[in-house]
Amino acid sequence: MKTRRITRERLVPHTLDGKTRMVPDDEVIEIPLPPRDWDQLALNTVTVIVTLLVSACVVWSTVSIGDLLSRVVVEPAAYGAAAVFDLAWIALMIIEWLARYTPARGNKARIGGYVALIVAMGAVGTHGWLAGDAATGIVGAVVSGLAKGTWTILLDYQAMPLDKRTAAFLQQELAEAGAELSRVPVRRRVTRARALVEAERRALEADRGSADPGRADESADDPDADVLAIRPGAVSTKDAVRIAWDSDIRDRDAVIRYVAKATGRAPSPDTVDRYLRALRIGA
Template identity: 65%
Template sequence: MKTRPITRQQLVAHTLDGTTRMVPDDITIDVPVPPRDWDQIGINVVTGIVALALLGCVGFSTASIGDLLARVTPAAAAYGAAALFDLVWIGCTIIEWLGRYTPDRVFKARIGGYLGLTVAMGAVAAHGWLAGNAATGLVGAAVSGLAKGLWAVLLDYQAVPLTKRDAAFFAQELSESAVELARVPVRRRVTRARALVEAERRALDAERGSANPDQSEQPADNPAPGPQPTLAGPMTIKDAVRTALDSGIRDPERVLNYVRNVADANAREDTVARYMRLVG
């Protein structure tokens, strides 16, 4: 078994002048080396070949289709548009790769990739035919086909088929996570809307001269019966109690609410009750 040395730190006892302390010290140990994963190495090699094939494909197609389009358009625009021919089917293939565990969701990407590839190969072949060398056009078109074919083989190898139950399980997992993600902007919009409604309400209340027009703190749909005292500005608790009683309010809770609104927000219930007995 092959091994390789590695350096680690451990605490060791070290004594000086009769005092022992645990201090870090470096030690070298041999650990076994796992065998080479030739399967993974092979996948990495094929992935590298696919990447090189895509680069060559994009370069050749862009040059060929760009030269074709440059006959009727400026060169910069022609070559910029030519790059899209291969980038379209490459983008569709990447989406197909991302959805390899949910094949039902990538059907459009798969069809779009092959359609984009067909258009790109046709444009390259047309360039060779117009240039007077049909064979060169066909061989150039085959470059894109070979790159796409190699990538398709790699995708089929990596995308292990799932059973119907496994696919349904993953679909539910993705659905639940999508709902959780969708709740974030929805909550944000709801919160913003409620904040705007509250701001509008406060602004309208301020225009009417009161941030809380219902001074009795009673629900708007169930106003308390009986007369309401007139606000006369700042006053003492005793004056507030007298004003409430003079207005015909006898309910201790309503008197307390009035005192807290116009005199002292922290007025105690027993204090208000005492003044009610005194004034009444």
């Protein structure tokens, strides 16, 4: 069995002058090597070969179709458009691979990939026919077909087969995750809309308050302006704190001033704080 040597660090006791400490020390050990995975090596080799085939196909098709289109347009535009023919079916093939766990979603990409391949092969064949060499055009078109076919077989081999129930389960998982993701922009829009409504409401209230002649002598900073006046001494400290809280008065000093005005006597700050804490917990 093959092994390989590795060096690792460990703590060992070391004593000097009767004093022992744990110090780092290097240890060389041998561990067994796993057997070579020839299947994975072969798959990696095939993947490299197919990648080279696709690259050669793109170059061949681009040059061939670009020469065909350069008869009517300038060369940069012609070769740029020519690259689209093969890149289209390559992109659709990648989408088909991404949808391997939900085959129904990959049907359109699969059909579109074959359509794009046929168009590319037709363009390459047309170039050879117009150039006066039909055989070259046919062979060039077959290059794209071989590259596409080989890559499709490789992707089908690497895609794990799923039974019907497992595919349905994964479909539901993806649907649930998609629903959660779709709620993010919706919540963002709802929050923005509510913020706009609240800003407009406050603006309208401010305009209405400044235009009210009966409130001209009230200070805008007076927290008691929106609180209904009551007869001093008619309520308890607890009731006065509750009324201030319900009137959206949250500042402690403002609440104390209102309680003093409502009850006719200065309240205990500790008592007011206790009632406010209870209201905050209840809210």
